[in-house]
Amino acid sequence: MIDAFWRAAAYCLHPRLMLWSLLPLLVAGGAVALLGWAFWEPAVAAVRGTLERWALTAAMLEWLDSLGANQLRTLLGPMIVVALAVPVLVIVSLLLVATLMTPAIVDLVASRRFPGLEARRGAAWWQGLVWALASTAVALLALALSVPLWLVPPLVLVAPPLIWGWLTCRVLSHDVLARHASRAERHLLLRRHRWALLAMGVFCGYLGALPSMMWALSAATLIFAPLLVLASVWLYTLVFAFAALWFAHFALAELQRLRAAEVPDAAALIDVSVNA
Secondary structure, three states: OHHHHHHHHHHOOOHHHHHHOHHHHHHHHHHHHHHHHHHHHHHHHHHHHHHHHOHHHHHHHHHHHHOOOHHHHHHHHHHHHHHHHHHHHHHHHHHHHHHHHHHHHHHHHHHHHOOOOOOOOOOOHHHHHHHHHHHHHHHHHHHHHHHHHHHOHHHHOOHHHHHHHHHHHHHHHHHHHHOOOOHHHHHHHHHHOHHHHHHHHHHHHHHHHHHHHHHHOOHHHHHHHHHHHHHHHHHHHHHHHHHHHHHHHHHHHHHHHHHHHHOOOHHHHHHHHHHO
C-alpha cells in the first residue's frame, strides 16, 4: 500500500494527467457556473426565509442583531448555501474522475508497469455506472442523515470525510479492476483487501476535505466564491485523480500477485512429467 502511494504521487506529475484533469474541471466548472448564475440568489433568499421562519433561528438572528452583528446575519445565508453545496461538489468531482479519467489512468498504469497483465474484462461499463450511482445514492443519504452532526464542531470534520472516503473506496476499487480482473478475481481481491482499500479511501476522503478549508478561512472568501468554486473543483479533481492512481497501482499489483500464485511452479511441472 505504501509502495502504491509513492508511485501514485510520482504519476501525478505526469503531463498527461494534468491535461486529463482539465476535462472534469470544464464539465463541473461549467455546470457550477451555470447553476450559480441561475440559482444563487434564489437559494440564498430561500435559506434566509427558512431561517427567519424557524422560531429558534429567528431568536438567534435577533440576538445577533442586538449585539450589532448585522453583517453576520447577512452572511449566514450564503455560508449555509456554500456548506450544502461543497459535499455535492466533492461527490460530483469523484464521479467525473471515475467516469472521465479512471479508465485512462488504469490504462496508463497498466501499460507502464503491468504490460503483460491480461485484461479479462469482468465488468461492463454500465455495471460500473450502476455501481457508482447506487453507492452515490447511499452516500447522499448518509450525508443528509449526518447534517445534525455538523452543528457539533469536531464532528463536522469527521462525518463528511468518512462518507466521502467510503464512497471513494466503493467506486474506485471497482473501476480500477473492471477491465483487467474477472468477476471472481474482483470479488476475491475486494474481499481480501477490503480494510486496506477502505483505509485508502478514508485517507483520500480527508485529503479531499482540504480544499473545503478555503471556505473556512474567512467570511470574506464569499466575495471570491466564483473563483474559489473553480479552484475547489480542480483541487478535488486532482485529489481523486491521485486516489485513482493509488487504487490502480495497489489493485493491479495485487491482481498480478494473485495470478502468479495460481500458476503452478514450472520446476514441479517438469518433475511430474519426467516421473510420469
